[in-house]
Amino acid sequence: MSTVMASKARRAGTAFTVFLKEVRENLRDRRTLTSAFLTGPLLGPLIFVMLISMQVNRELDKADQPLHVPVIGAQYAPNLVDALKEGGIVPDAPVADPGLAVHRQDADVALRIAADYGKAWRKGEPVQVELFYDSSRRDTAGAVERVSRLVETYARQQGAMRLVARGLSPGTAWPVQVARRDQATPQSRAVLMFAMLPYFFIITLFMGGMYLAIDLTAGERERQSLEPLFANPVARWKILVGKLAAICAFSLASLAITLLAFAVVGRFIPAEKLGMELDLGWHFAGTVLLLMLPLVLLLAALQTLVAAFAKSYREAQTYISLLLMVPLIPSALLAFLPIKAQAWMYAVPLLGQNLGIMQQLRGDGVTSEQFALCLVGTLATALVAVGVTAQLYRSEKLAISG
Amino acid sequence: MIEVRDLHKAFGSVKAVDGVGFTARDGEITGLLGPNGAGKTTTLRMLYTLMTPDRGQVLVDGIDAVADPLAVRRTLGVLPDARGLYKRLTARENIEYFARLQGLDEAVLRTRQEALVNTLEMRDILDRRTEGFSQGQRVKTAIARALIHDPRNVILDEPTNGLDVMATRGLRRFMQQLKGEGRCVLFSSHIMQEVAALCDRIVVIAHGRVVADETPDALRAQTGETNLEDAFVKIIGSEEGLAA
Numbered sequence: 001m002s003t004v005m006a007s008k009a010r011r012a013g014t015a016f017t018v019f020l021k022e023v024r025e026n027l028r029d030r031r032t033l034t035s036a037f038l039t040g041p042l043l044g045p046l047i048f049v050m051l052i053s054m055q056v057n058r059e060l061d062k063a064d065q066p067l068h069v070p071v072i073g074a075q076y077a078p079n080l081v082d083a084l085k086e087g088g089i090v091p092d093a094p095v096a097d098p099g100l101a102v103h104r105q106d107a108d109v110a111l112r113i114a115a116d117y118g119k120a121w122r123k124g125e126p127v128q129v130e131l132f133y134d135s136s137r138r139d140t141a142g143a144v145e146r147v148s149r150l151v152e153t154y155a156r157q158q159g160a161m162r163l164v165a166r167g168l169s170p171g172t173a174w175p176v177q178v179a180r181r182d183q184a185t186p187q188s189r190a191v192l193m194f195a196m197l198p199y200f201f202i203i204t205l206f207m208g209g210m211y212l213a214i215d216l217t218a219g220e221r222e223r224q225s226l227e228p229l230f231a232n233p234v235a236r237w238k239i240l241v242g243k244l245a246a247i248c249a250f251s252l253a254s255l256a257i258t259l260l261a262f263a264v265v266g267r268f269i270p271a272e273k274l275g276m277e278l279d280l281g282w283h284f285a286g287t288v289l290l291l292m293l294p295l296v297l298l299l300a301a302l303q304t305l306v307a308a309f310a311k312s313y314r315e316a317q318t319y320i321s322l323l324l325m326v327p328l329i330p331s332a333l334l335a336f337l338p339i340k341a342q343a344w345m346y347a348v349p350l351l352g353q354n355l356g357i358m359q360q361l362r363g364d365g366v367t368s369e370q371f372a373l374c375l376v377g378t379l380a381t382a383l384v385a386v387g388v389t390a391q392l393y394r395s396e397k398l399a400i401s402g
Numbered sequence: 403m404i405e406v407r408d409l410h411k412a413f414g415s416v417k418a419v420d421g422v423g424f425t426a427r428d429g430e431i432t433g434l435l436g437p438n439g440a441g442k443t444t445t446l447r448m449l450y451t452l453m454t455p456d457r458g459q460v461l462v463d464g465i466d467a468v469a470d471p472l473a474v475r476r477t478l479g480v481l482p483d484a485r486g487l488y489k490r491l492t493a494r495e496n497i498e499y500f501a502r503l504q505g506l507d508e509a510v511l512r513t514r515q516e517a518l519v520n521t522l523e524m525r526d527i528l529d530r531r532t533e534g535f536s537q538g539q540r541v542k543t544a545i546a547r548a549l550i551h552d553p554r555n556v557i558l559d560e561p562t563n564g565l566d567v568m569a570t571r572g573l574r575r576f577m578q579q580l581k582g583e584g585r586c587v588l589f590s591s592h593i594m595q596e597v598a599a600l601c602d603r604i605v606v607i608a609h610g611r612v613v614a615d616e617t618p619d620a621l622r623a624q625t626g627e628t629n630l631e632d633a634f635v636k637i638i639g640s641e642e643g644l645a646a
Contacts (some may be wrong), residue, residue, distance in 0.1 A: 017502040021491075028490040112619030188440040230546065231450050233475040396453050 002048050014234045014365030018242025022216055023249060032211040036250045040207035041258035044200040045265045058139075067143055070095045073113035077121075080113070080154055087150040098132040109133045109147050124162070128390040194278070198333035198357040201255065201288055202350065204371070206299055206327065208254025209247040209338045210320055213303030215245045218316035219399075226399040240304070240393045244386065247300040255292060259285040277363070284360055290371070291356045294378035298349055301385035308392050330354045403428050403586050404449060404555055404605035409458035411444055417474035418444040420610035423458070425520060426588040426603075428554070431581050434590040437638065442590040443483050445607070446559050449588075450480045462555055476504070479553035481561055485544040489533035493524065493543040497550055504551035511550070518546040521576065528570035538569035545576070556580055562596060574600055599632045608638045 018356065026032045031260070066087075072094040074081045081091055091111075095101045112130040114120075120127045129151055133144040159172035179305035188298075220226045266280030306323055310316035330351040341359075346352040352374035356366045392398065404426040411419040419441045427536035428434035434442050447453045450459055451471035462474045487496055492513075501511045519525050522542045527535065532543055539559065549556065558577070562570045577600060582586050591597050597604055598618055606614040606621075614621060614637045618630060625633040 014503055017499070021488075021495075021499045023496075025488055025490045045533045220486075223486055223489070224482075224484030225488060227452060227482045227502075228480065228486050228500075228548070230452055231475060231480040231482065231498060231548070233472045233476070233505075234503050235472065375446070399452055 009194055015238040015245070018234075018239050019245040022212070022246035023245055026212055026215065026246070026250070029211070029215070029227040032215065032250075035211050036208045036254050038258060038351055041204050041254045042261055044204055044258055045261040048197075048200065048262075049265050049269060052269050054352055059138070060092055062370040066090045067146060068092050068107075069143075070098065070101060070107050070110045070146060071113065072098060072111065072118065073115060076115060077113045077129075080151070080344035083154040084147070084150055087146070089147065089150065098130075102132045102134050105137070107132075108137075108143040111147065111151075130240075185400045194361055195334060195358070196331060197361065198354040199328060201258065201292065201357065202295070202331070202353065205251045205255050205260040205292060205296060206303075206324055207305060209296075209300050212247045212250050213314045214307050214313060214320060217245065217304055217395040218310045219313050221399070222313050224277065224287040230399050239392050240386075244297070244300050244304065244389075247303065248296045251296050251300065255289065255296070259288060278361075279363070287360045287366060288357055291353050291366070295349060295380050296352055298378055298382035298385055301382060301389050305385065305389045305392060308389065308398060326350070334358065343369070343373065346373035349378040349381045354376055403461075403463060404557075404588055405459075405461040406445070406449065407459045407461075409440075409445060409448055409460070410456045411448060411453060414576075419448070419455075421458075422607065422610070422612050424612060424615050426555075426586050427584045429581060429584045430585045430602040431534045431577060431589070431600050432603045433601035434588065434605050434606060434607060435594060435597045435634070436590075436592065438592055439479075439608045441610040442592075442607055443559055446482075446557055446590060449483075450478055450557055451475060452482075476551070476600055477554050479549040479551070479556045481541075481544055481548045481556075483559040483560045485540050485542055487532040487535070487543055487547075490531060492529050492531050493535075493546070493547050494528045498548045499545045499609055501550040504559075506551055514550055515546070516551060518549060521579065522546055523572070537564040538566065538572075540566060541569070541573065545573075553585075555586045556588070558587070560591060561589055562591070562593070570596075594631055594634050606634065606637050613637050 044173055050115045063157045067088060067093060068109050069084075071081065071084075071091040074094070084091065092107075095107070095110065098112055101110055110132040112132070114128055114130075116130075117127050131144070131151070133140060135141075135144075159173060163170050163173060222228070229239065262280045262283055263282065266278055269278055270370075302323060303320055306319045307316040310319055327350050330348075332352055334351075334354055341346075341355050345355055352370075356370060357375055359370070360365050406425070407423050409419050409422045410417070422441065422445050424432070434445065436442050444453065448455045449462070449467065451467050451474055454468060454496070460474075463477050465473050467474045487493075488499070491499070497515055498511065498520075501515070506514070519528060522545065523544045524539070524546065527539050527543070532540065533542065545558075545561075562573055562575075565573065574596075577587055577589070581602075589600075601618060603617055604614065604621060605612055614624070616624060621633050621637075622628060622630060626638045627633040627636060
């Protein structure tokens with residue numbers, strides 16, 4: 001009897017046997033390794049650093065550098081032009097059609113001073129200065145703002161002097177003054193720029209397990225090894241558990257590498273130059289890892305489910321790349337439509353992780369209630385996905401390749 | 403012993419197996435002969451519980467395959483039509499994987515593996531990855547993997563498919579040895595010479611039905627043909643799908 005018991009105990013560990021074999025087999029596959037441990041987890045941080053550095057440098061360049069602006073009719077308003085020069089603007093030679101110059105992106109912004117500027121000025125009548133720009137060109141917004149502010153400041157100064165000359169207080173002309181009190185913190189300013197960060201993490205998770213998920217179901221079927229495998233006295237759900245565990249192990253390793261890379265790389269992002277603060281250290285990494293934990297299982301189950309529907313490796317690859325679009329939805333939504341987070345949103349898989357990571361990035365921290373909602377919500381969904389996949393694994397057709 | 407009673411299996415409107423019944427006894431080699439598409443593979447798949455029959459019963463050593471599939475699989479060694487080795491694993495790793503899934507302990511695994519490696523003469527390929535194996539090396543590995551748990555009943559689906567003469571002869575010797583050890587050996591084939599040379603009993607399947615279930619001699623007597631090939635053609639009713 002004892003040998004029967006022992007062999008029963010060994011069979012109970014069959015899910016682990018499957019897990020070990022899948023891990024060992026896939027550690028020998030160069031494509032899987034590259035995707036899970038190199039390109040997947042490191043490409044994100046690399047692209048990120050490049051984008052951020054480019055942006056930072058561009059912003060800094062713009063703030064410091066003299067701004068070239070074509071000015072038409074500069075001779076009519078020498079004082080205004082002098083004021084602009086003081087503000088770091090270099091008046092360029094006039095262009096024939098300022099609207100076209102801006103449209104063609106020859107100039108970021110152009111200024112036109114009317115020929116009757118001098119006459120009207122002397123009479124004390126309002127004069128017009130035209131500013132040409134293209135508001136759909138977002139990168140020129142800074143330049144436009146700079147020129148328009150300089151012109152307005154000049155106008156205000158001149159107006160004040162005229163009032164003083166007439167014996168009036170300048171305050172009479174401007175009864176209301178706006179005092180701006182910006183409540184953005186260095187961390188929250190960073191959030192705008194880093195809104196896509198959660199997507200990077202989810203993609204990494206996805207890529208880490210993707211090849212395994214395809215290989216372990218569609219690949220095994222294509223190579224016709226599922227049929228002999230299922231001839232063993234092992235319940236199919238145990239085989240599925242072993243396979244899911246292997247997928248999870250790979251995607252978790254992927255995520256860990258990417259978090260490590262971000263922690264290292266985060267030190268080199270010159271965020272403080274933009275008045276931002278970015279903490280991608282251990283606490284951040286730990287929070288992300290915990291939030292992502294149930295998502296690892298959910299993605300593994302979904303990928304396996306999709307791969308089980310496909311008739312071949314290639315077909316599975318196509319379907320899974322389509323599945324890759326799904327995590328983009330909440331990230332894109334949050335990036336373009338700033339939503340005020342409601343409690344229930346944390347329970348929605350992907351959305352919850354997005355919100356939690358952004359919150360951590362803002363420096364607000366994730367409350368234990370939000371943690372609980374996120375973990376329970378995603379885990380429940382993951383278990384449903386595992387259940388559906390297990391059901392599919394029981395089907396007769398799964399093992400038959402041709 | 404494998405007992406099959408009135409098996410039915412349909413895929414949509416196609417009746418792949420339409421009332422198959424036979425018995426494969428211990429210490430005998432039973433051949434399942436039939437043209438391509440006769441329903442051999444589907445019948446075997448129901449025996450090793452990959453598919454559930456629509457109707458009928460399979461008993462392996464008295465255990466019902468539908469009621470207790472895991473117990474049935476424990477008493478079966480199966481070489482499916484699809485060999486499906488793991489090409490990134492060595493032959494040894496392939497064998498050990500299945501041994502662990504069968505729940506063998508390490509000592510038994512070593513003894514069993516040693517015996518199979520000797521019998522199948524596969525020591526030189528044992529520690530090579532199976533990618534790039536010849537057809538014969540693949541079949542050897544798949545058989546060692548299927549029989550690692552010392553099953554009483556052995557099911558081989560077209561075992562000599564794609565093998566050269568030497569490998570085929572080796573495999574036939576091996577099947578004789580299994581029979582000599584008192585096992586129940588059931589294999590399918592569409593090659594009549596092979597079936598004639600090996601079998602104690604021949605079950606001929608055509609269009610999903612058993613059309614003959616006899617010893618080779620009885621088959622010859624029944625059809626009145628001295629040549630087995632002519633006997634088969636007469637039973638099946640056409641020469642279609644029968645390879646010499």
